[in-house]
Amino acid sequence: MDDKKNEDLKEEIEEKEETVDNCDCCSDEDCKEKVKAESEETENNVETEENKFEKLTEELFKVKNENSKLNNEMNALKDRLVRLNAEYENFRKRTAKEKEAIYTDACADVLKEMFGVLDNLERAVAVEGSVEDLKQGVDMTVRQFHGAFEKLGVEEIDASGEFDPNFHQAVMHVQDESFGKNSIVEVFQKGYKKADKVLRFTIVKVAN
Structure with a gap:
């Protein structure tokens, strides 16, 4: 509330009280x-x-x-x-x-295993010799590849049994009573896996 208004009201009260005290009119x-x-x-x-x-x-x-x-x-x-x-x-x-x-790091681990294989391939190309010598060099390089895959935990996918779409890719079908149903009769390209992960499907021909 405004202070001036309070003061005015108090003055009004005092005036009325003074009027009452000094009233001689009656x-x-x-x-x-x-x-x-x-x-x-x-x-x-x-x-x-x-x-x-x-x-x-x-x-x-x-x-x-x-x-x-x-x-x-x-x-x-x-x-x-x-x-x-x-x-x-x-x-x-x-x-x-x-x-x-x-x-x-993963790439480095893989590549370190491949360097030796590449070295052997380059040596095989550079060496002059017979076809038999060249074949022996290639065989050694293939064995080194398999050894590198083993160290990396890479396995070849088995293609000796029935066709499995989880691991195999069929590019050709034939009817042949000498094979059972969904039997793999030929492998066109090997497949590989690491643990449960397929790195490359095996490309096959399937019978029946």
Whole structure:
């Protein structure tokens, strides 16, 4: 409530009380009681307005406190969001580098096993000799290939039984009563696997 308004109401009460005390125009007690009642009513109104003002002040103070708490919480959430975003970006970059490093290491492990095989092939091409000498060099290189595959955990897919679409790819079908149903009768290209993952399907001819 405005301080000036309070002062005006108090002055009004004092004026009425002074009017009652100095009133010589009549001796009627009713007149004095009426003026006093009006003064009391005005004073009560002042107290009521003051109470309203105090309540509004308290509510305003509470609202300010709540607003301050909300601002603090909002700022804390903003800071947390910024930190989380930075952590995620660092995690994404770190993961990308780790994946690249894993792929590079895997390639290196495979290539290291192939270098020796390539060396032997180059030597076989460079050496002058008979066909038999060349065949022996190729056989040695093939054995070295198989040894490298074994170290890498690579296996040749078995193609001696029935056709299995999980491991074999049929490019030709024939009817031949000398073979059973879905029997593999010829292998056009060997297939390989590592554990349960097929690296290359075996290309075959299937009977019946």
